[in-house]
Amino acid sequence: xxxxxxxxxxxxxxxxxxxxxxxxxxxxxxxxxxxxxxxxxxxxxxxxxxxxxxxxxxxxxxxxxxxxxxxxxxxxxxxxxxxxxxxxxxxxxxxxxxxxxxxxxxxxxxxxxxxxxxxxxxxxxxxxxxxxxxxxxxxxxxxxxxxxxxxxxxxxxxxxxxxxxxxxxxxxxxxxxxxxxxxxxxxxxxxxxxxxxxxxxxxxxxxxxxxxxxxxxxxxxxxxxxxxxxxxxxxxxxxxxxxxxxxxxxxxxxxxxxxxxx
Amino acid sequence: xxxxxxxxxxxxxxxxxxxxxxxxxxxxxxxxxxxxxxxxxxxxxxxxxxxxxxxxxxxxxxxxxxxxxxxxxxxxxxxxxxxxxxxxxxxxxxxxxxxxxxxxxxxxxxxxxxxxxxxxxxxxxxxxxxxxxxxxxxxxxxxxxxxxxxxxxxxxxxxxxxx
Numbered sequence: 001x002x003x004x005x006x007x008x009x010x011x012x013x014x015x016x017x018x019x020x021x022x023x024x025x026x027x028x029x030x031x032x033x034x035x036x037x038x039x040x041x042x043x044x045x046x047x048x049x050x051x052x053x054x055x056x057x058x059x060x061x062x063x064x065x066x067x068x069x070x071x072x073x074x075x076x077x078x079x080x081x082x083x084x085x086x087x088x089x090x091x092x093x094x095x096x097x098x099x100x101x102x103x104x105x106x107x108x109x110x111x112x113x114x115x116x117x118x119x120x121x122x123x124x125x126x127x128x129x130x131x132x133x134x135x136x137x138x139x140x141x142x143x144x145x146x147x148x149x150x151x152x153x154x155x156x157x158x159x160x161x162x163x164x165x166x167x168x169x170x171x172x173x174x175x176x177x178x179x180x181x182x183x184x185x186x187x188x189x190x191x192x193x194x195x196x197x198x199x200x201x202x203x204x205x206x207x208x209x210x211x212x213x214x215x216x217x218x219x220x221x222x223x224x225x226x227x228x229x230x231x232x233x234x235x236x237x238x239x240x241x242x243x244x245x246x247x248x249x250x251x252x253x254x255x256x257x258x259x260x261x262x
Numbered sequence: 263x264x265x266x267x268x269x270x271x272x273x274x275x276x277x278x279x280x281x282x283x284x285x286x287x288x289x290x291x292x293x294x295x296x297x298x299x300x301x302x303x304x305x306x307x308x309x310x311x312x313x314x315x316x317x318x319x320x321x322x323x324x325x326x327x328x329x330x331x332x333x334x335x336x337x338x339x340x341x342x343x344x345x346x347x348x349x350x351x352x353x354x355x356x357x358x359x360x361x362x363x364x365x366x367x368x369x370x371x372x373x374x375x376x377x378x379x380x381x382x383x384x385x386x387x388x389x390x391x392x393x394x395x396x397x398x399x400x401x402x403x404x405x406x407x408x409x410x411x412x413x414x415x416x417x418x419x420x421x422x423x424x425x
Binding site for chain 2: 020042
């Protein structure tokens, strides 16, 4: 082994295989390989590994990109949903403000119904987006004490996580979604079958209230209502009877709390 | 479409390839890519220059690590994932060997090897993606190649007998 060969490092052998070796070192590495069969067989094995790895997965890049991975699809789902909720909330807010201004609390009843439906649409989309996120569907886990105070502060009205154990649902946690005039809180529950139910709440009309509105889209159903200036949507698997019970529990939890304050 | 979005769009095939090699299951791999893209779009405004590929690969790697941590908490799933003879039906013997060999490597060694050989990242880029010094990348790469070689060469006679 000459002195020049000895100066060839292990790292340089890797760089040689990976095409990362500076041009002025190639001759030195090749001289080393010519004089050191052990190093040569290692380098050959590494090359063969790289070739197998590429051969095994190279074809993936030629596959057509599935629809769900197309950027416009993802962008639509990521921002479109919130824009819709935001738009619905703006309308709700405006109508609520007008209602309050004129002192006709219930004059906006009809329009509030429309708002509840629009918000339900957006919430169904939100529900779909986040229940499909298996790994990070929520930002703050249920056990963290700051979950509800944090969401309440950001949404600008008290956010609750009612006990839905009687419906077989366990609280997972929540996340905050952007919106105008204010953000939306999303609280997620999980059932024993892995099914997920979400409650979203957004500051909406200052006044006014609506009945429950049922809306379903495929396998997902939602019940939406406006109460006390907040638009609520309960979304989950399209089992009307169950969602009805869930929505009533949510409604009652908020009502009870509101009555206690009075 | 912004420059960042155009860049992201062009990276999707490579992200899918890398995710497929990391996760092996095509559906899981595409889930990883989807979550990566959602994160990238959400963080688009945080991206001021720099290398888009390194950034998205970093996101994907972190999501994959989270996923594995999740699997580790569910031992049964982890076992199925790691011991299951690899590959879609029709993969040739070599493909199965390399997949099985990679599965046996520690996660960070497998990542480095794939970043460098499959995705052609420079050592510096691989170091950035893994968030470690370049020396660590080199030692991981070396250990990965040594272990894989031992595995592949140890397997050959046994496979011959099987066939």
